[in-house]
Amino acid sequence: MDTTQLPKYQQIIETIKEKISKGEWPIGSKIPSQRKLAEEFGVNRSTIITALEEQAADGLIEGKTGVGTKVINNTWTLLASRQSANWSEYIDTGIHRASEKIVQEINDLEMDPAFIQLSKGELSPEIFPVQTMQKVLKEAADELSELGYEEPKGYLPLRQAVSEYLAASGIYASPSSILIVSGGLQALQLVSLGLVQRGAPVFLEKPSYLYSLQLFRSSGMNLKGLPMDKEGIITKSISLKKYEKGKSILYTIPSYHNPTGILMTEKRRRELLDVCRIEQLPIVEDDIYRELWLDEMPPPPLKAMDKNGQVLYMGSLSKTLSPGLRIGWVAAPEPVIDRLADLKMQTDYGSSSLSQRAAEKWLSTGLYQKHIENVREQLRVRRHTALNTLDEHLSGIAEWNSPEGGFFIWLKVPSTIPIRLLYRQAISRKLLLNPGSIYSDGPNHFIRISYAYASLGELQEGILILGEEIRKLL
């Protein structure tokens, strides 16, 4: 735009804006002195000062006596940062905000091949069944005739396959009561968008995976942690205030809980169902680790014991076959599935048809079930290595459980050790592990390590480093 038509004062503002947004004056840079700008524009210094003041009021620049004036924002960053400010309205304390940063950092470092990944809750690429996946994809390709939008609840043959698959765990859900989602996280997002009222309490294990998910707090979920013992949630801790009834949900990972690895006993499962029925508290059962039992099969899912349509059940292929497929499912009473399917359509018009077709092949041919047997075999070796190495290097300086399934060991370090510092020290030695603080609020002396991802050698080396760093901090 030609700015020469504007009054001098406005011209200066426009020029400054343009230089900032074009990146000619990037964020963080010092702009020319007032004297110099005055010369450049041929105005007196007070005109410059007024123009700069307006830019400062808009949040683009910031002046400090003796230091000069710096660019601190452009239009987009203003938008992004104002938005952050808005998000933080829904965040209770400073600790949460910090936890968001650390989770972002972990996400980034998980992509760094230079690190020993004791953090990733994901199967090692060594376990990924490349050849079978190639075969499945080629078969799916051969059968392809079109690739349009799928039905709102997902590709029907896949829903049929999931329905049959669930029946093997005692869950009877017809394809119309099943919604295909892009992984467990999306299922949770749909629940939080569609079923949970802003500000309504969500009861859950403390610690829990959900605490690490900023989005849920940002979308107004009010997390209420429930204490656990080695059998799972202590059910007598569940109590709803009158006005909370009919608005709250309970979220639980009964099998090989993330991050603690705890397996809820059958007795506790029945108690939980009873208490929740009486409290009119619907249950969201996150059962994505169920197939990863290592010693013996877990008790039936809550959903299989559920006679009252209380339970919304979530499963996924991400932890057992491939996260890259982005395929999971929800089974729940049909009106709830209808509601979530409508939201899913409004969110992303359904999951990848390619992935849905591949998933259908895995499930309906029995290849999936066969693959999981191999996964269990491999995880047993990994767990054994992890526990042996822990015995060797961390005896006496930490405590841990021996998980009956899943990926995780929940390590307790001495309470004199600042957990964030330990995390930092590990990072400085290219070891990534998850500090317990991201799974809970309040003081924390735990670390989650995963034996699923790193190679056996890295697993041993990582635990060795962890031992050394703990000793240094003692």
Added chain:
Amino acid sequence: MDTTQLPKYQQIIETIKEKISKGEWPIGSKIPSQRKLAEEFGVNRSTIITALEEQAADGLIEGKTGVGTKVINNTWTLLASRQSANWSEYIDTGIHRASEKIVQEINDLEMDPAFIQLSKGELSPEIFPVQTMQKVLKEAADELSELGYEEPKGYLPLRQAVSEYLAASGIYASPSSILIVSGGLQALQLVSLGLVQRGAPVFLEKPSYLYSLQLFRSSGMNLKGLPMDKEGIITKSISLKKYEKGKSILYTIPSYHNPTGILMTEKRRRELLDVCRIEQLPIVEDDIYRELWLDEMPPPPLKAMDKNGQVLYMGSLSKTLSPGLRIGWVAAPEPVIDRLADLKMQTDYGSSSLSQRAAEKWLSTGLYQKHIENVREQLRVRRHTALNTLDEHLSGIAEWNSPEGGFFIWLKVPSTIPIRLLYRQAISRKLLLNPGSIYSDGPNHFIRISYAYASLGELQEGILILGEEIRKLL
């Protein structure tokens, strides 16, 4: 649970709850009379009345004199419906709520093969390149080595391919300024979650695709329609209040606008960029129809003319290749992409790796560009058929544009015809078309028809039926 330990009164309530949630007394059914219940439980009628009153207060049952008591809810439907009530807080008027229902109905009917689909904004399966897609999938399968979570911004080779592809339209975006998304709708959702403040105005064409998306209004986007002429948005209608500055965005579909088919001229594009720069109004450019030009190439994207980092650009494979892939992209200043990538990770941990790999193959081999030439050829034939048939059957009773690209013809019917009634009449004859009312608020005399999906024969038949129904209503 054994209820015999509870007081009689409580037992009755528990029994009723159980029967309702088990589905033994399904929603809509009449429950036994008070007299009969009194006999059954061996209590007097007043105890029954008190117990029923409590259930009614919980919203589970409803009693009407002379009709008896009916089940109206169970725990889950209560949750879902309360939530609906909550959603509607963010909806301005009754009209919007109605529009949501009709959009759901259209979504459902679009899956019904008995209907002539003049509604679907999607390429006909006849145009889908089955064999090439099979070849691409098999090549992608052969190259597969793992299928884990991708980087937060998406599969790097795909981002590189998109970066090169965008350069052909004059857009220079490095892979780190590109985010892979599961289609254009998800891009919009991320923008609405991450950049738009609740209640802040979103300027957009009126009518617009966005009006049909309940989710955006529900998430607090405050839509401000801008009038258009045949060159696009009338830019002098854009004006922000002081407090709206730095909070608002402008959403536009400059090429083959949905639903009107309008192509914004180059002159108008430059004006729009100027006005938005002065108003500090970032632009979200939805350019998913760009490649579907039929007569001559459209003017450069706004993003290509954007010297100031004002524009967030959205593209997708859904309209040109396959909606089932669920692959689209966003190009924007890097801090914005960082923010959206983080949200995307929190939403669904990234798009399907399979789909990303397939998309990369299409783009990087030039197969995509070759395919689009064929798509244009087919769409020209379809547009020709549609316009000829309109001339034949609707001359004098409707007005329409001749679109220069895209999928849509925007039909104006006489203002005496109630548009909803016309839509209903068409449905009764198994013809699905989109009433203009879902793209706008206020009175409306338009219909959107798509020539992209139905076969040529259906296209002709559908337009014939439409003509007949309009005549009946005149």
